[in-house]
Structures are given as structure tokens and as C-alpha cells.
Amino acid sequence: MSHTIPTRSGVGLAQSPTRWGQTQYPYRAGDLIVRARECERSGCIPEAMDAYDSAVAAAETSGEKTVLAEALRRLAVLHHHRNDATRARALCERSRDVAMEAQHLLLAAEALNVLAGFEFEAGKISTARDTFHQALELGGDVLELRARVEQNLGVLANTQGDVVAALAHYQRSLDACRTLGDEKGCAIAYHNLGMLSADRELWDDADRYYAQSIAIAESIGDVHLRGLCLLNNAEVHLARQRYDTARRGAEAALGIFDQLGARLDKADAYKVIGVVFRETGRYALAESRLRAASDHAVSTGSVLSEAESSRELARLFQAMGRNQEALTLLNSAHRLFGRLDARRDLVDVDAKRANLEDTFLAIVRDWGQSIESADSYTFGHCERVAQYAIEVARALGLDETEQTAVRLGAYLHDLGKVRVPHEILNKAGPLTADEFATMQMHPVWGLELLATVEFPWDLKPIIRWHHEKYDGSGYPDRLRGDEIPLAAQIICIVDVFDALTTTRSYRGALAFEEALRRMRESRGWWRPDVYNAFMQTVALGEQPAA
Numbered sequence: 001m002s003h004t005i006p007t008r009s010g011v012g013l014a015q016s017p018t019r020w021g022q023t024q025y026p027y028r029a030g031d032l033i034v035r036a037r038e039c040e041r042s043g044c045i046p047e048a049m050d051a052y053d054s055a056v057a058a059a060e061t062s063g064e065k066t067v068l069a070e071a072l073r074r075l076a077v078l079h080h081h082r083n084d085a086t087r088a089r090a091l092c093e094r095s096r097d098v099a100m101e102a103q104h105l106l107l108a109a110e111a112l113n114v115l116a117g118f119e120f121e122a123g124k125i126s127t128a129r130d131t132f133h134q135a136l137e138l139g140g141d142v143l144e145l146r147a148r149v150e151q152n153l154g155v156l157a158n159t160q161g162d163v164v165a166a167l168a169h170y171q172r173s174l175d176a177c178r179t180l181g182d183e184k185g186c187a188i189a190y191h192n193l194g195m196l197s198a199d200r201e202l203w204d205d206a207d208r209y210y211a212q213s214i215a216i217a218e219s220i221g222d223v224h225l226r227g228l229c230l231l232n233n234a235e236v237h238l239a240r241q242r243y244d245t246a247r248r249g250a251e252a253a254l255g256i257f258d259q260l261g262a263r264l265d266k267a268d269a270y271k272v273i274g275v276v277f278r279e280t281g282r283y284a285l286a287e288s289r290l291r292a293a294s295d296h297a298v299s300t301g302s303v304l305s306e307a308e309s310s311r312e313l314a315r316l317f318q319a320m321g322r323n324q325e326a327l328t329l330l331n332s333a334h335r336l337f338g339r340l341d342a343r344r345d346l347v348d349v350d351a352k353r354a355n356l357e358d359t360f361l362a363i364v365r366d367w368g369q370s371i372e373s374a375d376s377y378t379f380g381h382c383e384r385v386a387q388y389a390i391e392v393a394r395a396l397g398l399d400e401t402e403q404t405a406v407r408l409g410a411y412l413h414d415l416g417k418v419r420v421p422h423e424i425l426n427k428a429g430p431l432t433a434d435e436f437a438t439m440q441m442h443p444v445w446g447l448e449l450l451a452t453v454e455f456p457w458d459l460k461p462i463i464r465w466h467h468e469k470y471d472g473s474g475y476p477d478r479l480r481g482d483e484i485p486l487a488a489q490i491i492c493i494v495d496v497f498d499a500l501t502t503t504r505s506y507r508g509a510l511a512f513e514e515a516l517r518r519m520r521e522s523r524g525w526w527r528p529d530v531y532n533a534f535m536q537t538v539a540l541g542e543q544p545a546a
Contacts, residue, residue, distance in 0.1 A: 043259045052078070072095035076092035077114060109138035109140075112132075112134050116131035125160065147173045154173060163200065170189055170196065188213070193209045198232070203239070227265065231250055233249055257269055267294075283320050287313070310336065314333065318363045323363055326363050327360070361407065390406060392490050396486070405462070414446070416449065419449075443466065443467055447460055458487075464477070465488040466488050467492065474525070486530070489527050489530045493534050
């Protein structure tokens with residue numbers, strides 16, 4: 001079984017308390033900010049945004065720049081949660097400018113901290129790091145700010161896979177929050193330590209940290225943080241195969257995110273619920289929830305969430321035997337992860353792409369084996385052809401991408417045989433001319449079956465031309481010489497070798513040396529370099545089991 005693991009890198013955008021030191025807000029503006037904060041904590045986001053807007057207007061009228069800077073920054077964060085990135089950035093930049101005009105360095109630093117968070121979530125890692133350090137330079141003498149920036153630097157380090165640095169940042173933030181008695185800061189630190197523990201598969205530690213964070217979030221009434229803890233802890237339960245607990249946690253989180261209008265968080269919650277249903281065999285429910293996850297991800301513009309939803313839905317279709325649909329979704333996910341790479345998003349793209357390619361291989365292997373299962377004589381043929389083909393490909397110096405194409409092409413090269421009548425496939429004697437003509441159609445039929453499926457690798461030439469011969473005697477298109485793609489020639493030679501050395505319905509397996517003798521006699525079927533690479537690798541091995 002495959003399980004998802006926590007994908008969030010932590011809770012960023014750690015914010016300030018409502019008041020700063022001895023700064024006092026005018027009654028009306030200050031009262032509006034207090035009201036907005038209460039609405040925000042209780043999950044009444046539209047009411048909170050209205051109150052912040054009113055606080056901005058009141059502070060502009062009264063000329064209180066500190067109040068204005070504070071209200072602008074908090075309003076920016078809510079717009080950010082609502083996926084209004086342009087409005088969020090404009091508000092936060094104005095907050096910074098207003099604070100600098102008022103020479104309130106701490107509020108300017110707070111705005112920089114939030115702006116750095118925006119850069120971070122946009123994938124601009126270097127800019128985010130520089131902006132976080134600018135925030136420390138302006139307001140780092142204040143322990144409250146240092147605690148929050150350390151938290152965010154920990155998230156950044158964790159995203160980049162620097163576990164040691166992330167742990168150090170989180171611990172410094174937690175120590176500072178404890179000294180200050182900052183409960184929310186402690187809750188965020190515990191949450192992020194939980195995520196770090198989950199990434200390291202320290203499940204008991206992750207459960208403990210999440211429990212500590214949830215307890216604080218409930219005591220201070222922070223609904224959103226509680227939802228994040230429930231969701232990410234649900235992914236830990238999922239990894240530990242505690243399916244009922246994982247589902248309950250994710251559904252509780254979904255209810256919170258629905259109340260808050262947090263669509264991206266809803267996408268992640270639907271994904272976890274969908275995976276739970278998939279892993280417990282409830283496929284219809286799984287498909288419904290995973291499609292909901294994908295729809296919410298698309299609506300928020302989250303490429304990462306959309307890619308992961310497509311990958312999980314593909315795994316569902318694999319389990320259901322819907323291989324063509326699974327491969328279509330995997331190709332979509334592969335393209336999306338490619339966009340992440342180009343945008344330098346906050347993911348380990350190489351690791352995710354490798355995981356995705358493993359899923360491609362698993363689905364293609366399953367499909368190949370399902371084709372063979374109807375014929376006891378050829379069962380295992382595609383697996384052996386793939387193993388032989390990789391040896392030849394390596395001897396020819398093909399790179400990893402080309403080797404992947406060869407491997408996947410080996411598993412799918414006989415896909416079209418599903419359309420060949422059973423009595424022809426399993427005929428004990430020689431085929432008639434008409435029967436052989438039907439058999440020769442299987443490369444064409446294989447390509448037709450994949451007409452709607454695109455791959456990140458060039459597999460279709462392998463499927464159509466793996467029976468073409470270098471001397472022009474092959475089929476279906478009678479290609480000759482270098483007209484035949486190299487990968488198709490590799491599959492051709494190892495396909496012939498496996499056919500000769502295994503028992504078939506029409507004859508027994510040939511001895512290893514006899515098979516090689518026949519291949520030497522037919523060496524004109526293959527490119528010289530392919531034939532030589534085969535003889536230097538596969539032909540030197542021991543005789544395979546019949």
C-alpha cells in the first residue's frame with residue numbers, strides 16, 4: 001500500500017499580538033481591531049475583514065499611523081488566506097511604508113515578516129530569506145518578533161530539507177514563546193515540530209507535538225490552527241494505517257476550513273479523506289473526495305495541491321484497474337510538477353517526481369501483467385523483457401530518462417494483444433496466413449488503446465515498432481535501418497530472446513545456447529550496436545528459467 005505523508009512545511013506568517021509595548025490605539029480604531037481579532041479567532045472571517053476595513057478607515061481619519069499599519073497588515077493576511085495575493089501584497093507593503101513613516105521600526109519589521117511569508121509561499125526562497133533577515137535587523141531586539149521570525153525561518157529550512165536548521169529555528173522560537181508566555185506562538189511551534197517529526201517518520205513525537213498544539217489552540221480559540229493540526233495529524237494517522245482516526249480528524253478539519261472559507265486547506269482535507277477511502281477499499285467515495293480535492297486546488301491556483309490530487313486519483317484508478325485513466329492523470333501530475341520546478345515552488349520537486357515515476361512504473365507493470373494473465377505461457381514475459389532491455393540500454397549508454405522510456409515501453413509493448421482472439425494467442429500449432437496477419441496487428445492496436453494517453457516519455461514508437469527489423473522484414477510498417485527508433489530495436493531483440501528461451505503454446509523452450517545460435521543467424525534483424533550490446537550483457541547471463 002502507498003500512503004501520503006504530510007505535505008505542508010509548517011505554519012508560516014506568524015503574526016503579532018494586537019498591542020505593541022506602550023503604544024495605545026484611539027478608542028474607536030483600537031476597539032475595531034480588538035473586535036476583528038475576536039471574529040478572526042472564532043472563524044468569522046467576513047466579519048473580521050469588515051472590522052479591519054473599518055479600523056483602517058478610522059485610523060486614516062484620526063491620523064494614527066501605528067493603528068493603520070497594524071490593521072493593514074492583518075487585513076493583508078486575511079486577503080492572502082482568501083487567495084487574493086495582489087490585494088494582500090499591496091496592503092502589506094502599505095503597512096510597511098506607513099510604519100516607516102511613523103518611525104515605528106517594530107511594526108515595519110512585522111510587515112516585512114509577513115511580506116517574506118508571501119515571497120516564501122510564492123516560491124521565491126532567496127527573497128524570502130533576505131526579507132526575514134531584514135525584519136530581524138529592524139525589530140529583532142524585541143523577543144516577540146524574533147520568536148515569530150525564527151518560526152518562519154524554520155519553515156523555510158524545513159521546506160528545503162535542512163532538518164537540523166529547521167529544528168534549531170523551531171526550538172529557539174519555542175523557547176522565546178515560553179519566556180514570553182505567548183500561547184499561540186507555542187502552539188505554532190509545537191505544530192511545526194510535529195510536521196518536522198512526521199517528515200522524519202517519528203510518528204509518536206509527531207502525535208505528541210500535535211496534541212500539545214491542539215490543546216493550546218482550543219484554549220485560546222484559534223480555530224484555523226486547530227484545523228491545521230487536525231489535518232496534519234490525520235496524515236500521520238494515515239501513514240500509520242489508523243484509517244478511522246485519520247478520517248475523523250480530516251473530516252473535522254474540513255468542517256473548520258469550510259466555516260473559514262479556506263479553499264486550499266479544504267483541498268488538502270478532501271485529499272486525505274479520499275486516500276483513506278481508497279486505502280480501505282471504498283472506491284466510489286474515494287473518487288468523489290479526490291475529485292473534490294482537485295477541483296478546490298484548481299479553483300485556488302495551487303499547482304502543488306492539484307498535482308498531488310491527480311497523483312492520488314491515479315493511484316485510485318490503478319487499484320480499480322482503470323489503467324488508461326490512471327496514466328492520463330499521472331501525465332497531468334507530471335506536467336504540473338514540471339511547472340513547480342520551473343517556478344521554484346516550495347517542494348522537493350525531484351523527490352516528488354521520482355515518487356511519481358515510481359507510480360507510473362507500478363501502474364504500467366500492473367497493466368502489462370494483467371494482459372499476460374490470460375496466457376499462462378507468457379506470464380512474466382514483460383517483466384523479463386524489461387530487465388533484459390535495461391541491461392542493453394545501459395550498455396548502449398542511454399541516460400536515465402531514456403532508460404525509463406525503455407522500461408515502460410517493455411511493460412506495454414504487447415498491450416495490443418488484448419484484441420487478438422484467444423484461440424490465436426494460444427494456438428498449439430502454426431498460425432495460418434490470416435491468423436498471422438491478425439497477430440501482426442497487435443502493435444497498431446496497442447497504439448490505438450493509448451491514443452488518449454500521453455506520457456512524459458516517448459513510448460508510442462516502442463509499442464508500434466518493436467517488431468520492425470533492421471533489414472526491413474518486420475511489421476507493421478516495414479521500416480528499415482535507422483528508420484527504427486533505438487528503443488524499439490532494444491525491445492525487439494530482447495523480446496525475441498525471451499520468446500526463444502521460454503515455453504510457448506506452439507513449442508517448448510529452447511536451450512540457452514541454441515537460442516543464441518538462432519539469434520546469431522538472424523543478427524541482420526537488429527542494429528549492429530544493439531546486437532553487440534545484447535551479446536555483451538544478456539547473452540553472457542545464465543539461462544533463465546522456462
